[in-house]
Amino acid sequence: xxxxxxxxxxxxxxxxAPEPGDFEAWAAFCADAEAARYIGGVQDRIGAWxxxxxxxxxxxxxxxxxxxxxxxxxxxxxxxxxxxxPEGWPGTEVGWGVVRDCWGKGYATEAAAAxxxxxxxTHGWTEVIHTIEPANTNSQKVAQRxxxxxxxxxxxxxxxxxxxxxxxxxxxxxxxxxx
Numbered sequence: 001x002x003x004x005x006x007x008x009x010x011x012x013x014x015x016x017a018p019e020p021g022d023f024e025a026w027a028a029f030c031a032d033a034e035a036a037r038y039i040g041g042v043q044d045r046i047g048a049w050x051x052x053x054x055x056x057x058x059x060x061x062x063x064x065x066x067x068x069x070x071x072x073x074x075x076x077x078x079x080x081x082x083x084x085x086p087e088g089w090p091g092t093e094v095g096w097g098v099v100r101d102c103w104g105k106g107y108a109t110e111a112a113a114a115x116x117x118x119x120x121x122t123h124g125w126t127e128v129i130h131t132i133e134p135a136n137t138n139s140q141k142v143a144q145r146x147x148x149x150x151x152x153x154x155x156x157x158x159x160x161x162x163x164x165x166x167x168x169x170x171x172x173x174x175x176x177x178x179x
């Protein structure tokens with residue numbers, strides 16, 4: 001049975017599987033020290049290729065992964081957002097990373113909300129988390145706008161091995177907020 005990767009649309013964004021044409025923008029994003037600060041740090045082009053390939057491969061191994069986020073108005077790749085749970089991860093996460101010139105536009109919140117809806121409806125998750133380093137106040141604000149709170153602390157698996165707060169909420173809490 002062929003894998004069908006959905007395309008999700010929000011008011012301003014298209015969320016679709018990563019494609020080879022995304023690589024230049026993806027590599028520039030990974031090379032931006034401020035944008036990459038809390039998501040594994042700066043990566044060279046080879047590292048960016050590996051990350052993009054791992055996220056694309058997540059669709060085959062898990063049936064979900066990060067979406068490429070495309071700005072409808074321009075067609076430009078502006079980030080990656082979506083379900084994420086590699087081996088050893090502390091839970092069923094929806095994470096985000098948006099190019100710096102799009103910070104403050106609400107794209108992370110808009111895309112994350114759409115992917116949380118999709119993950120709960122499609123995969124039967126009972127909880128969604130967002131692994132956020134305590135110093136990452138920008139992502140904490142996104143999590144709060146999504147209705148999440150700190151549920152617990154965890155350490156991400158190697159090679160990251162970073163202490164994080166697991167922000168999140170139950171499926172029931174999410175659905176009650178969406179009503």
